[in-house]
Amino acid sequence: MSRPRPLAVRRPRRPWRLAAEGGALLLAAAVAFPLYWMVLSAFKPAGEVQSAAPRPWTLQPSLDAFRRVFQQQDFGRYFLNSLFVAGVVVVASALIAFLAATAVTRFRFRFRTTLLIMFLIAQMVPVEALTIPLFFLLRDAGHIAPGIGLNTLGSLILPHLAFSLPFAIWMLRGFVRAVPEALEEAAYLDGASRTRFLWQILFPLVLPGLVATSVFSFISTWNDFLFAKSFIISATENSTLPMALLVFFKPDENDWGGIMAASTVMTLPVLVFFVLVQRRLVSGLGGAVKD
Template sequence: MAGTVVIASALIAFLAATAVTRFRFKFRTTLLIMFLVAQMVPVEALTIPLFFLMRDFGQLNTLGSLILPHLAFSLPFAIWMLRGFVKAVPEALEEAAYIDGASRTRFLWQILFPLVFPGLVATSVFSFITTWNDFLFAKSFIISDTSQSTLPMALLVFFKPDENDWGGIMAASTVMTIPVLVFFVLVQRRLVSGLGGAVKD
């Protein structure tokens, strides 16, 4: 689930950030403000409406009920962050690519995408951590089919009415951090350059 959210949010955010940065169209500023306002809304305030929405679409007890909300909440941050990276690429570079015969698609994926890749890594880390540690959506939308639940939900088995198994809780929590550590090790160089570029911008 986390991998799906990371890949989908990165690709959609890259295309959206490129569109709002490179193209001039009506309501562009309004759209950017809407992305910003979306980050100000607490997740808890939308949990109940999302529950009814997922119920009406028949997505309860499915991974779709977890992927779609996380994708929606991670996209505004990713678009705003990637917008700075796309804006930092000189327009002269794009014009030179077109003069050399490159199509818009080729410029997008072979020139622009590698240049903003550190920013994609930085936003992907944010998406991965929030999705991996999800408890609220899993508790709200996964009602009966626990096989579709997240790892934080699995910690509930260690909580008993009379006594909690703190040893099991700590052991399971440690195991849960291993994929996160592996992910950080794989992307640490790109992450540092990505965060540095975001701060500089």
Template sequence: MKVARNAVAVLIALVVIFPIFWMVLVAVKPAGEIQSLHQRPWTVRPSLAAFRRVLTVDDFGRYFLNSVLVALVVVVLSGLLAFLAAVAVTRFRFRFRTTMLILFLVAQMMPVEALTIPLFFLVRDLGGAVPGLGLNTLGSLMVVHTGFTLPFAIWMLRGFVAAVPEELDEAAQLDGASRFTVLWRILFPLVAPGLAATSVFSFIAAWNDFLFARTFIISATGNQTLPMALLVFFKPDENDWGGIMAASTLMTIPVLIFFLLVRRRLVAGLGGAVKD
């Protein structure tokens, strides 16, 4: 039985890894092998020409920094707001609390494509009232992605906050700690694994976004994000698949680095989420 489980696990791992393997393989293949009708899962003449083409794209570094800025701001904002909201819906009893939680779930069910056009007009109008949050700004991407990641983050963190006994809060308050101290000195460190788990989701959602970046960043090319750089390699006559895969490989590296930085807390966070 154990051998069968291990075999199934290995098979699933191979299925998951194969697209990544093929992406990297195509990125290092020479153009002749990519265009060949007889594809092979290896290459005897690896080349870094595709990576050189990607790195020489105009403003590629700016696109990269824009993506990093948007993703990090979304991680911080969504984590902070989700933590405060999770404490509110867990520690306090108020009217319509259950209704609010249900609305969080409903918000997760809405398809992104159905909300893109309404969000476009909302962001356009928001720019007239709040400079820096309108169309052609990175602030618009930060606000929209934070809003989309909040429902999931609140639901996930709610379980971690509920797992912390309320007696700890009461004991700290009896010792003279303020509610602010209880919040940041007791609750926040204990739910850090949950924050790590939600931060990975928030980072990936903001980092890989193409739809919102394409919709909200219309004319300000200096504010475009990294997924927009892929459009350079899509050509009317023939797509540069080597460049596309090389750019995709480079886009994957920051996600892996972020995952490695939070992996220990992420494992604990996922375990806590399942336990809850």
């Protein structure tokens, strides 16, 4: 007969650990409160939203703000434009960053260090400082390639792709470097070509890093307002979802319920994307690569 296992003795938590957990809960509550207030305001009736004494609850939830949002004629088109732009930027930046990170990590060539430093410097330049030069650049580029000129979705894809790549390449360098070179040599001895090793062996190993960079690219592209306002001037059919918020800003009185409802709808795809990739995102941020 097997002996019964002794009961595990539960050790009391140390005071510093309780303080750390309490601080983490307070920080999480502070971060989550604006999201809670946004969703709450979206479900409040118009009278409660504009009340001089706001309350952190509502006893009469309403869907009127959401109805006003979905009754906007171009809201669905803006949503699809945002989804298309963000999807193209995520896929393109992930593939280009993977190939670039592999090149600067596995190969030795002239100006390699200079190129990496340029990637780092590109991250230090504020986006606002480059908006006007990008405007004139895209305006002139539209005469050569109309698909990337102003008032097109290409004028949103290219800038976001350019700003996402430096961060993605720097992050993926660590993942590619963590893959031992002995694994690459063993694959070549087994007859694998460089292309096969790249996509069938190296790519799955750095996939957590790709997911982490994809989250950054998706969020920055999806929530962009500056580029959408600056580069889409007259072709409103190519506007993205953040531009739909401008409909609820009125000269006489702003529709705060509609603004909060539209913001809630905008947040849902980000949450869904995060839930789908959360497991790989945790390992990606931790920099873990299994041999």
